[in-house]
Amino acid sequence: MTTSPRREVLEKLTPVLTKRWLSPNAWSVRTYEQLDGYQALKKALKAHPDDLIQLVKDSGLRGRGGAGFPTGLKWGFIPQGDGKPHYLVVNADEGEPGTCKDLPLMTHDPHSLIEGVIIASYAIRAERAYIYIRGEAVHAARRLRNAVLEAYDKGYIGRNILGSGYDLEVVVHSGAGAYICGEETALLDSLEGFRGQPRLRPPFPATHGLYASPTVVNNVGTIASVPYIVLGGADWWKTMGTEKSSGPMIYSLSGRINNPGQYECSMGITLRELIELAGGMQPGHQLRFWTPGGSSTPLLTADHLDVPLDFEGVAGAGSILGTTATQIFSDQDCPVYATYRWLEFYHHESCGKCTPCREGNYWMVRVYQRILSGQGTHEDLDTLLDTCDNILGRSFCGLGDGATSPVTSSLQYFKQDYLDYIEGRTAPRLSEKALVGAH
């Protein structure tokens, strides 16, 4: 039975980035213009670019792609007057397991992203912007490409935008199926026509990004927030969220709840409240474990229902806010099996550049298969932790780090589940025949 959420919980809903999704044909420029569309651009082009950077700093906007870096600060790192071309690159390579907020945004309201792209490019003085969209996101890409053409037709992109003298080219670039390209430096390599493999930093993209030029890489949700901040102002933006995590956030709820879906809420809402919004747990299911922001964020448990889901709150609970992809699992789901499937994913998606990640994930998958087919040993648990020790912090990018998250956190909270397989109390979950891995 779906229960009705209480009023004080409903009031945490903050439809801002999602608010046009209910409007018919919100993806078309005509509808978008009727709903405040491109008003922020007109306003922004009359302002000095530095004032826009300051505005975004004042808003406290932090990156929506997982790391939560302050957006205005990132923009401010771009050296000005350096004589080099500058680039804005939008990271639309959504693929973190559990994460499903950017695809609906680009599918149902692509112009809000494009308007943000133009304003951000103007602020950092970029004359070219690329939207690197995940290859598999074909319908989102259809809508996005259509929206870019519409924006060119209307004079919002191209030469001398709205008579301001500012020129911008925008290209939508489809990836080809590689999770690693969601890592910003791997994305840049991929965009340059190479294998998507992360770069050693420093130097950072702010000075040596795309084509070794100053580059801002921002997530879809980050850039799509910009028009609202330009219109409503920094103070209004900060009426949502918490002191250090301002604004609304799209929480993507999946799993054992009655109404999975996208819930845009004030940052800092708790899982208890989100589950209430989502109509409660499914009948016969008790919350057992969950990810606050995708599979790369350490698992949390029913003890963490009241943790504020903002950057600081989740960090305080030993995890990461990540992409606010809350995957909710119940007492009928096995944390060992869940972790095994994630490990298959990391093993498949490791780009192979760094040995600890490439080899460590390969071997951990095999240890999990052994445990789940009833042939595990107590030593396997030490092997897993030891392997995680050798991956965490020892690779160029966060993929390896992310892979250790479900392993160490599930061992921390659910060691008994592992022991039950090893000591024969739980029936084997995998047989040799059933060992269907990721491709």
Add this chain to the structure above:
Amino acid sequence: MTAPTTVFDEEIRQRAREILARYPADRTRSALLPLLHLVQSVEGHVSPAGVEFCAEVLGINKAQVGAVASFYTMYKRRPTGDYLVSVCTNTMCNVLGGQEVYDTLSEHLGVGHDETTADGTITLEHAECLAACDYGPVMTVNYDFFDNVTPGSATDLVDDLRRGERPQPSRGARLCTLKEMSLQLAGFPDTRDEAVADGVPGEPTLRGLQLAQQHGIAVAGFNPDTPIKKAGAKEDKK
């Protein structure tokens, strides 16, 4: 360098030039991913001829192209069917039944991962997270979504495809073939009448928003005329 086979005709060469024009003149290698999608749109996979074509267009060698083509999952190295059927078996879809869907389809079609049915209609694969967890378990046909699938609905779907029908995806555009879809991935608009308009958002996408509307919740204090503060910034000659 020998001229690549004639499967890449003047129309394709013209498209290749259009792709190159999207990137700075001295950075044309950026065109490699869309070029690989382009050759896949012609042959249904990236063949040695396709690799050679990309190498010739960009003035790089075949090994450089091959190294990139083999890195990315979406470039298929063997001939594919008209329809690429991908079943998500990552954790969330998996526990909600995606593994069962994949196993059932594999048995029903008599093919394993990355294999094509004898009639050349369907290539099956198990996929990693397809970014639609709120609709899990999901599968895609040429990357357009079919939501909340069951073993039964999935077998019905592939049977329809094998009979030559094109069932309507849950939220995306009407189905096209893998080759047609690859041309879109190369950055060319979907020219089918109104295909861009196809598909409405599903319930999970709208849930939070509908809840807010039903209860009259909106963010207060939004004034689109709020002025942008002038920081007394120095003059900048862009």
